[in-house]
Amino acid sequence: MRPDDAELAxxxxxxxxxxxxxxxxxxRARAARLEAARGLATAAxxxxxxxxxxxxxxxxxxLAAGDEAGVAAQVxxxxxxxxxxxxxxxxxxxxxxxxxELGELMAGFREEAAEHLDALQAALRLYEKEPRRPLLDExxxxxxxxxxxxxxxxxxxxxxxxHALEGVLVLLRGGELGPxxxxxxxxxxxxxxxxxxxxxDPAATxxxxxxxxxxxxxxxxxxxxxxxxxxxxxSAAPGAEPLDDTSAxxxxxxxxxxxxxxxxxxxxxxxxxxxxxxxxxxxxxRVGELRSFLRELGRARSGVRALLRQQRLPxxxxxxxxxxxxxxxxxxxxxxxxxxxxxxxxxxxxxxxGLTQVRMMKVRWLFQRVARPVRDFxxxxxxRVHIATSGGDTELDKAVVERVTDPLLQLLRNxxxxxxxxxxxxxxxxxxxxxxxxxxxxHQGESVFLEVSDDGAGIDTQRVRASLVASGRMTAAAAAAAxxxxxxxxxxxxxVSTRADADELAGRGVGLDVVRETVASLGGxxxxxxxxxxxxxxxxxxxxxxxxxxxxxxxxxxQVYAVPNAHVLATDFGTGAARERWSxxxxxxxxxxxxxxxxxxxxxxPAPGGQPLIMLEFAGRRLAVTCDKLxxxxxxxxxxxxxxxAPLRLYAGATISGAGxxxxxxxxxxxxxxxxxxxxEPAVTSASVAVAPVSSSNLDPRAAEARPRVLVADDSRxxxxxxxxxxxxxxxxxxxxxxxxxxxxxxxEARYQALVTDxxxxxxxxxxxxxxxxRDPELGRLPxxxxxxxSEGLPGADAFLPKPVPQRTLVQExxxxxxx
Amino acid sequence: xxxxVVVGLGGERHALELRWVREIFTLAALTPVPTAPAVLEGVxxxxxxxxxxxxxxxxxxxxxxxxxxxxxxxxxxxxxxxTQVALxxxxxxxxxxxxxRGDELLDPAGVAVPLADPATLVAAARLQIEAAHGARG
Numbered sequence: 001m002r003p004d005d006a007e008l009a010x011x012x013x014x015x016x017x018x019x020x021x022x023x024x025x026x027x028r029a030r031a032a033r034l035e036a037a038r039g040l041a042t043a044a045x046x047x048x049x050x051x052x053x054x055x056x057x058x059x060x061x062x063l064a065a066g067d068e069a070g071v072a073a074q075v076x077x078x079x080x081x082x083x084x085x086x087x088x089x090x091x092x093x094x095x096x097x098x099x100x101e102l103g104e105l106m107a108g109f110r111e112e113a114a115e116h117l118d119a120l121q122a123a124l125r126l127y128e129k130e131p132r133r134p135l136l137d138e139x140x141x142x143x144x145x146x147x148x149x150x151x152x153x154x155x156x157x158x159x160x161x162x163h164a165l166e167g168v169l170v171l172l173r174g175g176e177l178g179p180x181x182x183x184x185x186x187x188x189x190x191x192x193x194x195x196x197x198x199x200x201d202p203a204a205t206x207x208x209x210x211x212x213x214x215x216x217x218x219x220x221x222x223x224x225x226x227x228x229x230x231x232x233x234x235s236a237a238p239g240a241e242p243l244d245d246t247s248a249x250x251x252x253x254x255x256x257x258x259x260x261x262x263x264x265x266x267x268x269x270x271x272x273x274x275x276x277x278x279x280x281x282x283x284x285x286r287v288g289e290l291r292s293f294l295r296e297l298g299r300a301r302s303g304v305r306a307l308l309r310q311q312r313l314p315x316x317x318x319x320x321x322x323x324x325x326x327x328x329x330x331x332x333x334x335x336x337x338x339x340x341x342x343x344x345x346x347x348x349x350x351x352x353x354g355l356t357q358v359r360m361m362k363v364r365w366l367f368q369r370v371a372r373p374v375r376d377f378x379x380x381x382x383x384r385v386h387i388a389t390s391g392g393d394t395e396l397d398k399a400v401v402e403r404v405t406d407p408l409l410q411l412l413r414n415x416x417x418x419x420x421x422x423x424x425x426x427x428x429x430x431x432x433x434x435x436x437x438x439x440x441x442x443h444q445g446e447s448v449f450l451e452v453s454d455d456g457a458g459i460d461t462q463r464v465r466a467s468l469v470a471s472g473r474m475t476a477a478a479a480a481a482a483x484x485x486x487x488x489x490x491x492x493x494x495x496v497s498t499r500a501d502a503d504e505l506a507g508r509g510v511g512l513d514v515v516r517e518t519v520a521s522l523g524g525x526x527x528x529x530x531x532x533x534x535x536x537x538x539x540x541x542x543x544x545x546x547x548x549x550x551x552x553x554x555x556x557x558x559q560v561y562a563v564p565n566a567h568v569l570a571t572d573f574g575t576g577a578a579r580e581r582w583s584x585x586x587x588x589x590x591x592x593x594x595x596x597x598x599x600x601x602x603x604x605x606p607a608p609g610g611q612p613l614i615m616l617e618f619a620g621r622r623l624a625v626t627c628d629k630l631x632x633x634x635x636x637x638x639x640x641x642x643x644x645x646a647p648l649r650l651y652a653g654a655t656i657s658g659a660g661x662x663x664x665x666x667x668x669x670x671x672x673x674x675x676x677x678x679x680x681e682p683a684v685t686s687a688s689v690a691v692a693p694v695s696s697s698n699l700d701p702r703a704a705e706a707r708p709r710v711l712v713a714d715d716s717r718x719x720x721x722x723x724x725x726x727x728x729x730x731x732x733x734x735x736x737x738x739x740x741x742x743x744x745x746x747x748x749e750a751r752y753q754a755l756v757t758d759x760x761x762x763x764x765x766x767x768x769x770x771x772x773x774x775r776d777p778e779l780g781r782l783p784x785x786x787x788x789x790x791s792e793g794l795p796g797a798d799a800f801l802p803k804p805v806p807q808r809t810l811v812q813e814x815x816x817x818x819x820x
Numbered sequence: 821x822x823x824x825v826v827v828g829l830g831g832e833r834h835a836l837e838l839r840w841v842r843e844i845f846t847l848a849a850l851t852p853v854p855t856a857p858a859v860l861e862g863v864x865x866x867x868x869x870x871x872x873x874x875x876x877x878x879x880x881x882x883x884x885x886x887x888x889x890x891x892x893x894x895x896x897x898x899x900x901x902x903t904q905v906a907l908x909x910x911x912x913x914x915x916x917x918x919x920x921r922g923d924e925l926l927d928p929a930g931v932a933v934p935l936a937d938p939a940t941l942v943a944a945a946r947l948q949i950e951a952a953h954g955a956r957g
Contacts, residue, residue, distance in 0.1 A: 523865075598855060600852075640870065641863065644946055650854075654851075656865045661865065662851040662863045
């Protein structure tokens with residue numbers, strides 16, 4: 001499909017969907033519906049969708065005859081036809097962006113969308129209890145942003161489902177939705193989350209269409225005034241904490257001091273502090289060197305003095321005296337410097353702690369997040385479960401919360417599926433029909449303990465024994481002799497739990513090795529206790545805080561090493577172990593033989609296809625390092641090697657593998673020093689890395705000078721990324737702002753040749769931004785391109801483009817505005 | 821009387837004061853640290869913290885007495901000025917109370933057991949590590 005066709009098809013899909021929505025809406029005026037039917041027929045005819053055209057015409061006839069059932073039937077068929085046409089359109093994103101680019105954008109989008117959906121659901125839950133306008137605005141803005149981001153990536157199905165969701169959410173304003181509708185909204189949001197995860201999967205398209213239809217139906221159903229206004233007094237189960245932050249006292253506490261901060265900004269700050277710690281370590285090393293030089297100097301000086309005494313050279317003795325006082329001075333400065341670095345250490349520590357504190361979130365939020373899917377597990381298993389929580393006020397680092405969500409869900413899923421007995425069995429056993437699962441959190445020292453306990457059957461150790469023996473992992477005698485705790489602990493072992501016959505292990509082994517690995521990689525641990533007939537309890541010990549980083553992993557001499565991913569340019573395969581240089585991007589770079597540098601035996605023969613190489617760049621210097629095997633980029637938890645090993649400058653820290661083994665992180669600064677030994681004072685400040693242009697396309701500073709600078713303002717990270725990439729590839733220097741206010745500030749900091757802005761943004765919207773720009777004496781004539789998923793233009797803007805914006809159109813439009 | 825952990829280093833017995841000791845555990849997965857001096861056997865993950873493993877035999881008896889780390893080796897985790905370090909030993913003989921005599925301790929049979937001071941040993945290891953890094957420039 002050529003891009004033109006893709007664009008056209010996309011426009012048609014949006015338009016047709018809108019027509020169908022109007023057509024299906026019995027509450028609307030007949031004239032409007034007829035108009036929609038004709039519009040659909042015309043549009044379908046234009047793109048050659050004759051089947052849809054025929055159904056549209058049939059719907060128009062039915063409508064004219066007052067046959068609502070006939071209309072509904074035609075609409076349903078037309079929808080199905082439209083959905084069948086949709087997969088072709090779904091590939092639009094693939095046409096707009098290169099596959100690799102699209103992959104990255106997709107990953108960013110998934111993350112962003114998950115955040116939006118979480119926030120949306122949390123706000124929705126609060127709104128259900130107490131409808132306050134700011135909450136609703138937040139809810140609507142999230143849905144709207146999601147729609148915009150999805151359409152930018154060509155995920156038409158998701159975009160339309162989000163649009164339909166928005167349509168229903170708008171009705172909240174009038175209090176037209178009853179409690180049942182809220183439940184369905186939550187389900188709809190969950191389904192949307194699943195669709196986002198599925199990405200451009202064709203199967204997802206059909207699901208998206210189904211969701212959209214359901215949401216549309218919900219909207220129309222709600223238009224009739226039948227449901228009572230939402231209840232405003234929640235009744236929490238006695239003895240248990242409410243899952244929502246609705247108890248009035250607590251909310252008041254939280255509200256008085258809450259500041260909303262974009263988490264990515266915090267992440268950036270956290271990264272900066274991480275760099276600061278490395279910088280500080282380097283300064284400390286330098287101070288140490290300085291002091292040892294001073295000691296050497298002192299020793300040399302006493303030698304000189306002894307010699308002078310023998311030689312009786314008064315003038316030289318005078319000079320030496322002077323030098324002595326300077327050395328003493330220098331020594332004092334050295335000591336003061338040492339104290340200063342100590343102060344620096346304390347301050348960075350405070351900064352780190354403070355930032356960590358900001359990133360702390362209450363475990364209640366995590367509990368809320370995992371409690372929802374449990375309803376689905378219940379439905380699946382046909383069981384009834386009550387979830388009680390305690391310790392929801394315990395705080396945990398956001399990064400830890402994110403990584404522990406899936407393991408926790410896994411434990412809950414297991415508890416519902418395998419722990420809790422069916423209601424009939426429970427009644428026979430004298431237990432309440434409803435199973436009880438308790439989620440508990442508590443803070444102890446540097447750790448947080450999370451516990452998942454259930455009052456189900458517990459773990460059947462005899463069956464675990466039997467299957468251990470059956471799988472040959474234990475002899476019958478050993479299994480019989482082993483205490484129950486030991487048997488239960490085997491559930492966490494890989495290979496035991498991931499087997500297809502996992503259910504034979506009393507069914508509790510499913511995914512437990514993955515749970516254990518995730519927890520271990522966070523530097524935590526997991527334990528289980530079980531009482532047959534009374535239930536099981538899984539206890540997770542987690543670190544309070546953690547520093548997550550992106551690293552590239554590889555193997556040398558059987559050991560896994562990592563380098564910070566930010567410094568990895570590319571990987572390659574090469575031959576010729578004797579070479580000292582490697583050609584990369586038309587440039588000769590030094591080749592560092594890592595096995596030789598580390599003084600270890602490399603793998604005997606390099607892999608067929610050559611020896612794996614990693615291109616690194618640090619502080620503007622490039623080098624290639626050899627290794628035995630590339631593993632790939634991973635998210636790792638960065639740990640310090642501690643003060644004892646700080647002098648080993650080759651290492652920047654370490655991480656812990658899923659199996660609990662330590663893996664060393666190589667410091668690119670040290671590798672650069674090895675590769676460029678002639679440079680005694682390498683520019684190792686990390687700040688210089690941040691300002692040095694990295695991509696090969698802007699290596700030439702003169703070229704950068706001549707390139708026009710464009711500011712992109714959009715509150716969706718996906719859209720920002722997409723626009724910035726497109727414009728960057730077209731030769732512009734692109735800066736991004738996440739809202740109007742930030743854009744306004746940035747416009748005053750640098751000279752921009754054009755502004756590309758979204759309309760709906762927090763703090764300062766697009767129209768207000770453009771108004772300010774137009775009133776400003778300096779910026780007044782700045783070319784402005786407005787982009788929005790709304791279809792109307794923007795007064796004051798020089799041009800307007802509706803989302804999704806095809807790459808080519810965007811580039812053409814910006815070029816036109818700049819008169820290029 | 822001093823509360824101590826008596827450890828075996830080759831044929832000798834040495835005592836570590838209990839006040840330094842946080843834990844005794846066995847070596848599982850050791851990660852070697854290339855370019856570090858031999859006195860550092862490697863690093864291990866102890867409850868989420870990266871802990872250096874020092875060869876106590878080499879530290880106490882000199883580089884000639886170096887040992888080869890093996891899975892299952894006994895490790896004594898000590899804490900010196902807030903830093904945790906694992907000392908690899910050949911055996912754990914006893915956790916007991918011994919009577920002091922000068923710089924040494926006497927076991928119930930009246931045989932002298934030298935006292936190893938973790939603070940001094942860790943400082944010595946630190947010097948060796950610094951020297952190794954200095955030599956590489």
